[in-house]
Amino acid sequence: MSALLQVKNVTKKYGGLTANNDINFDVSENEILSVIGPNGAGKSTLFKMISSFTPTTTGEVLYRGERISNLKPHIVARKGIVRTFQETTIFKSMTVRESVVVAQHLRAKASLAGYFWGSKTAREDVTAFGQYADELLDFLGMSAISNELASNLPQGNLRALGIAIGLATDPKVLLLDEPFAGMNHDETMNMVDLVRSVRDERGVTIMLVEHDMPAVMTISDRIVVLNFGEKIAEGTPSEIQNNEKVIEAYLGSVDDEIGM
Numbered sequence: 001m002s003a004l005l006q007v008k009n010v011t012k013k014y015g016g017l018t019a020n021n022d023i024n025f026d027v028s029e030n031e032i033l034s035v036i037g038p039n040g041a042g043k044s045t046l047f048k049m050i051s052s053f054t055p056t057t058t059g060e061v062l063y064r065g066e067r068i069s070n071l072k073p074h075i076v077a078r079k080g081i082v083r084t085f086q087e088t089t090i091f092k093s094m095t096v097r098e099s100v101v102v103a104q105h106l107r108a109k110a111s112l113a114g115y116f117w118g119s120k121t122a123r124e125d126v127t128a129f130g131q132y133a134d135e136l137l138d139f140l141g142m143s144a145i146s147n148e149l150a151s152n153l154p155q156g157n158l159r160a161l162g163i164a165i166g167l168a169t170d171p172k173v174l175l176l177d178e179p180f181a182g183m184n185h186d187e188t189m190n191m192v193d194l195v196r197s198v199r200d201e202r203g204v205t206i207m208l209v210e211h212d213m214p215a216v217m218t219i220s221d222r223i224v225v226l227n228f229g230e231k232i233a234e235g236t237p238s239e240i241q242n243n244e245k246v247i248e249a250y251l252g253s254v255d256d257e258i259g260m
């Protein structure tokens with residue numbers, strides 16, 4: 001497998017605090033790679049640098065060999081690296097289908113003026129967006145709730161909608177921020193299946209930050225472990241579970257929800 005994303009010597013400093021220090025790893029095409037670590041280890045900061053929501057202090061992130069760090073986030077999203085959020089930025093007053101339609105504007109062919117004046121391209125876009133929203137919601141098993149208001153959805157469906165919105169922009173890499181947070185066991189297992197099918201059936205490479213260790217161990221091909229901004233380990237789930245530095249990092253922290 002070839003490297004799709006390369007994190008190269010990435011450091012992030014906030015004043016005197018080093019949130020990430022000289023981080024290096026590759027993400028292969030079609031891989032599910034999780035980034036774990038105790039609270040404050042630097043996971044979210046790393047995700048923000050990969051999606052260019054914050055610049056690196058030093059080092060760079062490459063996508064297919066091209067530098068993507070320190071570009072504008074929407075440029076990185078257009079290239080196919082798309083981040084979903086813990087607190088979904090879904091417009092709660094919209095229905096599920098409307099949210100997925102609106103999300104597709106990121107890859108619209110028509111100009112904004114075209115939408116305003118109702119150009120032919122804009123009309124074609126709107127029809128295509130609706131069709132693609134229906135296809136995506138069907139794929140995600142969400143057709144039955146397509147006309148529900150997002151504000152009425154339970155946690156599990158809301159997370160699935162976050163993924164649908166991410167997929168609406170046709171990503172090559174999806175960065176999932178705590179996709180299992182706040183879910184019960186059944187919801188978590190459903191989400192594990194859903195994320196796997198996004199990878200298997202739509203060819204999307206997945207990176208995720210997550211605290212739910214059983215879910216991480218189940219879903220990941222590989223895991224990168226951060227502690228105090230440093231990468232302390234990288235490997236398969238079984239390698240990580242048996243890694244002394246990782247065990248020590250978790251046992252030495254106040255984060256008692258490791259479940260390993």
Ligand SMILES: Nc1ncnc2c1ncn2[C@@H]1O[C@H](COP(=O)(O)OP(=O)(O)OP(=O)(O)O)[C@@H](O)[C@H]1O
Pocket residue numbers: 014017018019037038039040041042043044045046
């Ligand atoms: N914008 C910021 N300004 C200053 N310090 C920050 C900023 N963002 C993060 N930090 C600090 O950087 C360190 C890493 O934070 P980060 O949020 O990346 O950790 P995390 O591993 O995602 O934590 P958690 O699991 O609790 O979400 C922390 O010490 C945090 O306080």
